[in-house]
Amino acid sequence: MDSNNTIEILREWYDGQLLKCCKTVYFNVEAWYKIIQSETFYTEFIPISPSIAQALVNFLKVRYTSEKLLNFNDIQLIVSIQNQLKEQIFNSKTNKFHSNGAFIRLSARSPNDGKRIDSQKINQFYEQKLNEFQFQYPNEYKSIKDKANMQIIASCARVYHDLIQALDCQKVIDNKTDNINNIELHNWNNNIIAREWNNLLDxxxxxxxxxxxxxxxxxxxxxxxxxxxxxxxxxxxxxxxxxxxxxxxxxxxxxxxxxxxxxxxxxxxxxxxxxxxxxxxxxxxxxxxxxxxxxxxxxxxxxxxxxxxxxxxxxxxxxxxxxxxxxxEDYVESIPDINQCDEKNNSPSDHPSKEPYFIFLDKMKTHLSS
Incomplete structure (x- = not known):
């Protein structure tokens, strides 16, 4: 493939990303929340810069594809957003959420939030895994509630694809690639979003x-x-x-x-x-x-x-x-894990994608230091 064809394919790619952005930008939470704020859950926003977005993308690539893109600056940025999330959203003295707590999403899409399929069995599964976790990582257990929310972000394919799209659009805005079709551009506006949870909503x-x-x-x-x-x-x-x-x-x-x-x-x-x-x-x-x-x-x-x-x-x-x-049953991803509770000699996977994100992050930090 010659260089002209490569350039043309790249232009088509970026045009596609820009068009997707144009169709969805008004449906990011930031856009509609201020209009219908009185009719939806209380919400707070933690801005994500392009640098933080790139750090999260690099982290996800390293964790799930073994591409070696993560550096010390990326790790520091991820830790900083984790600390900001903890301070702004989960600090009992400053948070404005009611006792129900909050759930976390990004600007464009959210992970699915739903009740458990079989509450008793899932609770048994949860308690078993929590006890295993406490034994395996005693120092981290104290702050698991804070880090569990970043775990959602740091292990989600939706987050990865949405951030890639946003970063591609930003490259056009920064004139790092051409906007030959003069597609409408939108300023960077991406956030980690905390929305109040309502236990009464079935x-x-x-x-x-x-x-x-x-x-x-x-x-x-x-x-x-x-x-x-x-x-x-x-x-x-x-x-x-x-x-x-x-x-x-x-x-x-x-x-x-x-x-x-x-x-x-x-x-x-x-x-x-x-x-x-x-x-x-x-x-x-x-x-x-x-x-x-x-x-x-x-x-x-x-x-x-x-x-x-x-x-x-x-x-x-x-x-x-x-x-x-x-x-x-094909649509219920947790069934294989739940069934493992009934099996003897069940052992957790050693694959890095199964580890809590912060354990993997610490390993990467140690690796980069060596």
Whole structure:
């Protein structure tokens, strides 16, 4: 392959990254949170510089691909963001979160947060692993709550891909590569985001709602792999549908319509929390995503249900899972680990990707010092 072809491929790559950024930038938490702040979880932001983003990318590459890109400066940057996270979010004297705590995500996407499949068995598994961890790493155990949140970031493929995309776009802004098609550029704005956790929000009561041309068109059960028995009751389903429609019309549409150019088409996840005193549902916005095929359509299909999703159906349609999802065990990543609890002579893997991130980080620091 000659140099001209290589340059052309690189240009196409960066153009693709810029176009992805243009489609998603208004759906990063920083963009929509300030507009609908009153209707969602309390949130705090810890800025990530391009240098910190690159350090995290280098760490993930070293840990999972064995590419030797990590240096002392990268390690210092990762430790600094870990300390900032601990101080700003988990310091009991300064944090503004309620007793429920917070969950961590990045600007574009979040790791999946859900209740356990089998609480008793998972708890046994968790306690067993925690005891093993305490014995193996006694000095680190005291601060595990703080570091457990960085563990999510430092072991997530989504984080890796999102940061790569953001860094590629920044290279264009820094004029390190050409923007030959004059695609709109957006200033760097990436954060580690802490959002207040709400124990009252049951995962079965999360719904993905589709809005096209500022009209609510469809509602889907979010956890589409699960059949929930209370969602087999048509009266409950209609109550949920009515509640979401009313909430969206009265609370969300008035906030987003003034920003029609950015938020005429979108996908919004809404959680319903049962209010025992009123026998009604309270609603809260979980997150927003672009009205694009890159956003999961849950129980709808972007192609087959195109007319419904784009408002050409007779009415707003709600879908819930009525059947057991085929081969659902293939989608539950924790099952192999859980089953290992029942096996004798079970031993942890020695692969570095199985270690806590901070143990691996310390090993890299020692290696670089030698």
């Amino acid at each position: 995962p079965s009561m999360k719904f993905r709602c589709f809005v096209y041309q500022s009209n609510l068109t469809a509602i889907s059960q979010y956890n589409y792999c699960c059949k929930y028995y209370h969602l087999q009751n048509d009266t409950i389903i209609q109550k949920i549908k009515t509640t979401i429609i009313k909430y969206w019309h009265e609370k969300i549409q008035p906030l987003l319509d003034p920003w029609f150019e950015k938020y005429s088409n979108y996908v919004i996840d809404i959680g319903l929390i049962e209010n025992k005193s009123t026998n009604k549902y309270d609603c809260i916005v979980i997150e927003m995503n672009p009205f694009e095929t890159t956003t999961h359509s849950c129980l709808f299909d972007w192609t087959k249900d195109n007319n419904q999703l784009r408002g050409q159906g007779n009415e707003i349609e709600i879908r819930v899972q009525l059947d057991y999802y085929p081969n659902v």
